[in-house]
Amino acid sequence: MTDPAADSTASPARTPLFLDCDTGVDDALTLGYLAASPGVELVGVGSVSGNCSAETGARNTLDLLALLGLPDVPVHVGAHDPLAGSFAGGAPHVHGADGVGGTSGRELPRSAGEPSGTSAARALVDAARERPGQLVVLAVGPFTNLALALDLEPELPRLVRSLTVMGGAALAPGNVTPVAEANVHNDPEAARRVVEAGFDLTVVGLDVTMRHLFEEEHRRALLDAGTPVGAALGAMLGHYFAFYTDVFGRPCCSLHDPLAAAIALGDVALASAPRVKLTVDDTDGPGRGQTIADLRALYRGLPDRSPEDPRVVLEVAEEFAPLLLERLLPL
Numbered sequence: 314m315t316d317p318a319a320d321s322t323a324s325p326a327r328t329p330l331f332l333d334c335d336t337g338v339d340d341a342l343t344l345g346y347l348a349a350s351p352g353v354e355l356v357g358v359g360s361v362s363g364n365c366s367a368e369t370g371a372r373n374t375l376d377l378l379a380l381l382g383l384p385d386v387p388v389h390v391g392a393h394d395p396l397a398g399s400f401a402g403g404a405p406h407v408h409g410a411d412g413v414g415g416t417s418g419r420e421l422p423r424s425a426g427e428p429s430g431t432s433a434a435r436a437l438v439d440a441a442r443e444r445p446g447q448l449v450v451l452a453v454g455p456f457t458n459l460a461l462a463l464d465l466e467p468e469l470p471r472l473v474r475s476l477t478v479m480g481g482a483a484l485a486p487g488n489v490t491p492v493a494e495a496n497v498h499n500d501p502e503a504a505r506r507v508v509e510a511g512f513d514l515t516v517v518g519l520d521v522t523m524r525h526l527f528e529e530e531h532r533r534a535l536l537d538a539g540t541p542v543g544a545a546l547g548a549m550l551g552h553y554f555a556f557y558t559d560v561f562g563r564p565c566c567s568l569h570d571p572l573a574a575a576i577a578l579g580d581v582a583l584a585s586a587p588r589v590k591l592t593v594d595d596t597d598g599p600g601r602g603q604t605i606a607d608l609r610a611l612y613r614g615l616p617d618r619s620p621e622d623p624r625v626v627l628e629v630a631e632e633f634a635p636l637l638l639e640r641l642l643p644l
């Protein structure tokens with residue numbers, strides 16, 4: 314990996330990043346955040362069934378990338394079904410029937426782009442092999458494509474630089490069941506395989522994402538920006554806010570996926586992110602989909618267990634919403 318600090322005359326290399334997602338309103342914010350990050354080279358995007366089907370997610374991603382001025386980023390359709398069972402239909406009550414709050418073909422225009430024809434799992438493996446030790450992987454949907462990529466390339470954890478996922482809840486309540494977060498709950502078998510695979514893994518779960526919110530003032534600022542991107546994101550946030558009004562008692566939303574992106578890129582400081590043993594309950598009882606983080610060391614000041622263990626983010630040191638808005642407004 315190039316160290317820009319080693320040669321002050323070298324222009325800093327952009328960070329190659331592969332995104333796997335289930336686009337989705339907060340996934341759309343994430344695409345915007347990445348597009349607005351000059352230090353990032355988005356080398357590919359995989360889609361997976363979650364908020365909507367993998368096919369719909371790929372369509373939304375293509376349309377968003379075109380709107381964001383990145384029509385050449387390849388988009389790869391990934392797994393329709395989880396490792397066990399079948400796709401259950403997504404979360405239209407949260408993200409709309411089209412996954413983007415009813416904006417598809419309206420505020421979010423349909424683009425000419427088409428998916429690559431390569432599966433998301435294969436594309437991820439190829440991207441990792443092309444730049445060993447360099448690729449930053451960000452997964453903000455169910456982990457099915459990552460598990461399939463591990464089947465194709467068991468050395469994947471050592472081929473990539475890092476993996477950051479939005480998923481799980483270490484100490485916080487779940488958002489699908491009392492204990493399970495949606496991305497993990499949608500494919501617990503895949504999630505368990507991925508968290509135990511030996512990646513340099515950072516887990517951004519509900520412990521932090523439910524505490525970083527976009528409010529009506531942020532949505533209004535996007536609409537008032539007078540840009541096509543602001544109009545599309547502002548309109549889809551309207552749908553998303555309606556769901557979260559029942560959760561928080563006012564129109565707003567959690568910034569799940571964009572916060573994970575910012576953490577993957579080191580854009581926000583972490584106040585508490587211990588490395589601890591982590592697994593996922595993939596049994597059929599009431600705990601299905603729960604992430605089980607061994608945080609017993611909390612009682613004695615949370616020392617890191619070992620560098621091989623996943624890093625579980627429990628607290629972010631700064632407010633994220635202003636940074637996200639600042640990135641999105643000029644788009």
Ligand code: RIB
Binds near residue numbers: 364
């Ligand atoms: O639980 C929140 C996560 O589930 C986010 O990634 C959201 O987009 C959905 O996929």
Ligand code: CA
Binds near residue numbers: 335336337339340570
């Ligand atoms: Ca998502």
